[in-house]
Amino acid sequence: MLSKEDYLTLDAIALGEGIARGDFSALEVNQCAVERAQEINPALNAIVHEGYDAALARVKAASPNNSSPLAGxxxxxxxxxxxxxxxxxxxxxxxxxxxxxxxxxxxxxxxxAGL
Incomplete structure (x- = not known):
């Protein structure tokens, strides 16, 4: 299980490697990302279209065979x-x-690239 605190310390490469090894799932990573975006976006106003539900649905539907180092x-x-x-x-x-x-x-x- 990926905690939000751990998520915040990992870069994209480490996240991709962790997903590939099965340390945590792409869904867990993306749920952490959504939670963090929802926390900070009101102050930043950086995300205009908050399509979080659609993003999580794409993660759930993604091919488990994607070999991209950034898959998930x-x-x-x-x-x-x-x-x-x-x-x-x-x-x-x-x-x-x-x-x-x-x-x-x-x-x-x-x-x-399946991303």
């Missing part, structure tokens, strides 16, 4: 890089209602 490691996509079906306001109120129709190239690379 949580990450955020800045809304300057559109992700299909998600809001992308590009840091401007002008685009507050814009929903991306396609993935940006970097987002597509994450998808193709």
């Amino acid at each position: 490691v949580p990450f955020l996509i800045k809304d300057l890089s559109p992700a299909a079906g998600l809001p992308a306001c590009f840091g401007s109120a002008l685009f507050k209602d814009f929903i991306a129709q396609n993935n940006a190239k970097i987002v597509q690379r994450y998808v193709d």
